[in-house]
Amino acid sequence: xxxxxxxxxxxxxxxxxxxxxxxxxxxxxxxxxxxxxxxxxxxxxxxxxxxxxxxxxxxxxxxxxxxxxxxxxxxxxxxxxxxxxxxxxxxxxxxxxxxxxxxxxxxxxxxxxxxxxxxxxxxxxxxxxxxxxxxxxxxxxxxxxxxxxxxxxxxxxxxxxxxxxxxxxxxxxxxxxxxxxxxxxxxxxxxxxxxxxxxxxxxxxxxxxxxxxxxxxxxxxxxxx
Numbered sequence: 629x630x631x632x633x634x635x636x637x638x639x640x641x642x643x644x645x646x647x648x649x650x651x652x653x654x655x656x657x658x659x660x661x662x663x664x665x666x667x668x669x670x671x672x673x674x675x676x677x678x679x680x681x682x683x684x685x686x687x688x689x690x691x692x693x694x695x696x697x698x699x700x701x702x703x704x705x706x707x708x709x710x711x712x713x714x715x716x717x718x719x720x721x722x723x724x725x726x727x728x729x730x731x732x733x734x735x736x737x738x739x740x741x742x743x744x745x746x747x748x749x750x751x752x753x754x755x756x757x758x759x760x761x762x763x764x765x766x767x768x769x770x771x772x773x774x775x776x777x778x779x780x781x782x783x784x785x786x787x788x789x790x791x792x793x794x795x796x797x798x799x800x801x802x803x804x805x806x807x808x809x810x811x812x813x814x815x816x817x818x819x820x821x822x823x824x825x826x827x828x829x830x831x832x833x834x835x836x837x838x839x840x841x842x843x844x845x846x847x848x849x850x851x852x853x
Contacts, residue, residue, distance in 0.1 A: 648809045649767045651684045656763035658802045662703040683808035691801040716791040722757040724784030746770040783821045
């Protein structure tokens with residue numbers, strides 16, 4: 629799935645349509661690894677953000693401000709340092725719920741099946757639980773199913789937002805926008821966030837080999853910060 633390819637189509641839709649798919653599309657773009665296509669879509673991203681309600685649009689503008697004043701090589705290096713080397717900033721949503729356990733493998737398979745049912749296929753270098761991929765599915769695949777998946781992982785999304793905010797990362801703005809598209813945390817979700825923050829996800833280290841290549845997993849040493 630390529631969020632850049634469908635952003636233009638989404639931005640041209642009638643403004644009377646619901647706004648969350650357009651928000652998810654731009655969030656997906658901005659949470660993907662920064663490359664030349666990101667720079668080619670910043671103006672379009674600005675126009676899309678301007679059409680969103682302020683709680684979702686203004687944080688995206690703040691992130692785009694950062695993109696426009698930062699060299700691409702620096703953006704890419706910061707992305708790797710943030711998401712690949714800090715476990716607290718893991719962008720793979722099933723990790724928060726299941727850690728490195730066999731249950732996570734089942735959750736990854738379930739996501740792949742949901743995407744296939746909507747006629748969407750992942751490329752070889754994409755994992756189904758990366759937040760950018762889930763957002764792309766919610767935007768261009770099945771908005772109702774995508775919204776349900778995001779809400780199912782609401783505690784993990786919130787914990788990622790808090791971790792990025794604590795780090796002072798510019799990607800915290802994008803997570804603020806994502807959270808603005810979801811319902812507020814309920815009492816049990818707040819407890820789940822508190823538990824994850826205090827204890828971390830489960831730690832059983834088996835059962836993932838068929839689903840998650842080691843190069844896509846968070847670094848086990850870096851990031852216990």
